[in-house]
Amino acid sequence: IRGQLFIFGIPGEDMYTAIYRDFRPNRFEEMIGQDHIVKILKNQIAKGQTGHAYLFCGTRGTGKTTTARILAKALNCTSDAERPCCECENCRAIKGGSFIDVVEIDAASNNSVDDIRNLCESVNYPPIMGKCKIYIIDEVHMLSGSAFNALLKTLEEPPDHVVFILATTEVHKLPATILSRCMRLDFRRVSEQKIIENMRMICEARGISYEEAALSLIAANADGSVRDSLSILEQCISGANSLTLEDTAEILGAVGEDKLIQLTDMIMNADISSALLLLNDFISAGRDVKQIMRDWLSHFRNLLIAKFVKSPNDMLSMSEENVRRIGNQSSAIAKELLNAGI
Numbered sequence: 001i002r003g004q005l006f007i008f009g010i011p012g013e014d015m016y017t018a019i020y021r022d023f024r025p026n027r028f029e030e031m032i033g034q035d036h037i038v039k040i041l042k043n044q045i046a047k048g049q050t051g052h053a054y055l056f057c058g059t060r061g062t063g064k065t066t067t068a069r070i071l072a073k074a075l076n077c078t079s080d081a082e083r084p085c086c087e088c089e090n091c092r093a094i095k096g097g098s099f100i101d102v103v104e105i106d107a108a109s110n111n112s113v114d115d116i117r118n119l120c121e122s123v124n125y126p127p128i129m130g131k132c133k134i135y136i137i138d139e140v141h142m143l144s145g146s147a148f149n150a151l152l153k154t155l156e157e158p159p160d161h162v163v164f165i166l167a168t169t170e171v172h173k174l175p176a177t178i179l180s181r182c183m184r185l186d187f188r189r190v191s192e193q194k195i196i197e198n199m200r201m202i203c204e205a206r207g208i209s210y211e212e213a214a215l216s217l218i219a220a221n222a223d224g225s226v227r228d229s230l231s232i233l234e235q236c237i238s239g240a241n242s243l244t245l246e247d248t249a250e251i252l253g254a255v256g257e258d259k260l261i262q263l264t265d266m267i268m269n270a271d272i273s274s275a276l277l278l279l280n281d282f283i284s285a286g287r288d289v290k291q292i293m294r295d296w297l298s299h300f301r302n303l304l305i306a307k308f309v310k311s312p313n314d315m316l317s318m319s320e321e322n323v324r325r326i327g328n329q330s331s332a333i334a335k336e337l338l339n340a341g342i
Contacts, residue, residue, distance in 0.1 A: 020230040023202055025066055026086045026095065028074075032198055032226055033190030034063055040185065041067070045074050045083055051183045053155050053164040055140075057171035058187025061227030064167040065104075067187075068136045069094065072102045075163060076130035090130050101127040104136045113146035120154040123162050132161045140166040141173035148175050155181045189224025192216070192321045198226065199233050203243060210243040217248050220258060224319040250285075257322045260299040261329055268333055299326075304338050306330035 025031050028038045044050045054071070056064040073084035073091045076099070084091050093099035105119065119135065127133045137143075143151070155164055155178065166182060168174065196215045203210045218236065222229035236248050259278070266275040282292055306312045306323070307330040316323050330338075 019202060019234045020227055023198075023205075023230070025063070025070065026073075027084060028070055031063055031067060031070070033194045034067065034187055037067065037185045037187065041071055041074075050075065050163065052158050052162065053182040054166065055171070055174075055179065055182035055184045056165060056167045056187060057184065058169070059189055059225060060169055061222075061225030061229075062187040062190060063226065064187055065136070065138055068134075068165040068167060069102075071165065072099075072134040072136070072163075075132050075134065076101065093129065099129060101130045101132070102134045102136070104138065106138050107142040107147075108139045111143045111147055113144060113150050116143065116147040116150040120150060123154055123158060126159075127161055132163055134163050134165065136165045136167065138167045139169070140178075141168045141170045145175075148178060152177055152181075189319050190226050191224075192219040192222075192319055195219040195222055195224075195226060195229045199229060202230075202233065203237075206237075208237050208241055208243055211245050213245040214243045214248040217245060217252065217258075220319075220322065221252055222319075223257070223322060257299070257325065260296060261325055263296065264299065264303070264329060264333070268337065300338065302326050303330040303333060307333070307335075307338065 028042055031038050041050075050071075054068075056068060058064060070084060073086070073094045076090045076094065077083035077085055078088045078090055079085035086092075086095070090099065094102050103119075103122075105115075123133070123135070125133075158164065164182075166174075166178075171179075171184075196212075196219050199215050199218065200210070202208075203215075214236070218229055218232045221232060232252065233243075236251050237243050240247070259282075263275055263278055266272075266278065279292070283289065302316055303326060305315050306327045309315060312327070313320065313323055316326065
């Protein structure tokens with residue numbers, strides 16, 4: 001039929017569901033590594049003292065949008081027990097994306113003042129299906145200055161039936177006027193151990209045999225991001241029923257923190273031959289030379305921070321385990337070598 005496209009499934013075969021969608025948390029208890037945020041939100045819901053505007057900030061893949069959806073379900077859940085129940089009609093509709101009172105906006109592509117004005121006009125209409133209307137604005141730092149100004153007044157005094165949830169990876173780009181009107185919740189990078197436990201559960205649920213060393217390698221490269229770990233895991237087990245360290249290392253290719261630490265150790269020990277052979281392995285694996293040097297320069301910057309900053313965790317955008325590895329190496333490296341590297 002002209003102008004229409006029909007896609008038919010293969011009879012007898014189910015459509016494949018990506019790991020990150022199949023195992024996305026649906027309840028607060030299923031969230032990984034954000035216990036401090038879960039505690040706050042659950043207490044507010046239990047006491048009926050939720051705010052009118054939240055700011056979820058933190059690095060990618062730590063659960064900001066997922067938590068926003070869980071909060072939206074909890075606020076519209078019809079159960080008399082603990083919310084969200086994930087069983088009532090409202091919870092199922094929000095999970096399926098058909099709940100008209102939950103509006104998700106990607107500010108990266110809807111960042112004009114007109115987009116926000118249209119949103120602010122819709123705020124005045126009462127909810128149709130649930131108890132309140134939820135507006136989730138992802139990557140909110142991408143809004144233009146005029147769009148922020150248009151949002152400001154509505155964010156300050158929204159109707160009682162409206163809750164805003166703003167999510168961003170770059171909170172420093174938000175105007176102070178916006179920050180002052182939101183309850184800020186900072187999402188932390190997830191520890192490697194929790195990421196490994198999550199991947200272990202997924203592999204067992206899907207009948208995938210695995211090596212612990214392969215899970216550890218994926219967790220180290222995910223660097224605190226649950227979503228990144230699931231993306232890497234899916235790539236590594238694609239078309240296979242097993243997860244081995246050898247295959248995982250080959251797929252990941254070159255330069256993770258462990259390889260950068262290994263390369264730096266060789267330079268510290270004046271083992272130039274081994275360092276050149278390791279660099280050759282990087283190039284043979286298809287890594288771009290410029291990217292290798294950028295990664296290594298960034299590694300030396302991290303070493304410098306770890307050596308001279310008393311509590312470097314906030315400045316180093318990586319997992320606690322990688323911070324500890326960087327700290328151990330920085331304590332052994334000479335200042336002269338650090339200066340030469342930078």
